[in-house]
Amino acid sequence: MRRHLSYVSLLLDAKKTLTEHRRLLVAGGWLSLLAATCLIDLRWFPAAAARLRTAARLAEETGHREIAAWCLETEAWQVLTDGGFGQALALAQAAQRVAPGGSSAYIQATAQEGRAWARLGQARETHETLNRLMRLVEPLHVPDRAEHHYRYDPAKSDAYLATTLCWLGDPSAEPYSRGVLARLESATDGPPRPRRAVAARLDLALALLAADQPDEAGQLTLAAMTSGLLVPSHHWRAAEVVSGLEARRAPEAVELREAYRELCAPAVQPS
Incomplete structure (x- = not known):
């Protein structure tokens, strides 16, 4: 990532047309945004914030609304995982105002708004937002590169819905989460998605805690932690289940x- 960003900087110093200059700034914006997203996954927040500022500045200079919206959505995800539910809600709504209508950034920001409402315990607002999300996702087709982070994959909506229902404490969370996990682990509906399946196990574990089924919740959480696929940005989700089990003795x-x-254990941040 650093090599690519350095190459963009080098090209910016070379002779070029105004169109080529803007294309390079846009490329730098996307690369900075991707770097920030990876750093957030690693929980290296100061470094991530610096990359996000760069991406936001380049989005402003080029008038690139989608990059600008992704910057807000990415920050919303970060503060949501840190417990800043009200701030996450405001950032997700701001991202929707900035994003081009119907864009991947707009859809993802809508999903983040639903999760923020769920964390705030607002059932009506959560379900209204989820209904909006389903209407946005319904006409979409699976993209050629479904793992492309900035191209919305409609298959993700099921996983987001499961997470949101679990966080809300909705009674439908357990059966829905079981269905999502089964689909993610199956090869009948596209290729298996093991990383998403790990997050789905934690969703189901949380739903099982709410349903007073601590044994299975513990088994799923241990499987997620020992899978080798759990990224640092999801450690707090495992900790939430562990704390819930401790509270139930x-x-x-x-x-x-x-x-x-x-x-x-917390990862060591780069200097």
């Missing part, structure tokens, strides 16, 4: 807490 809680300390 479940026998699995001690083993899971030890596994969490061993496998989910």
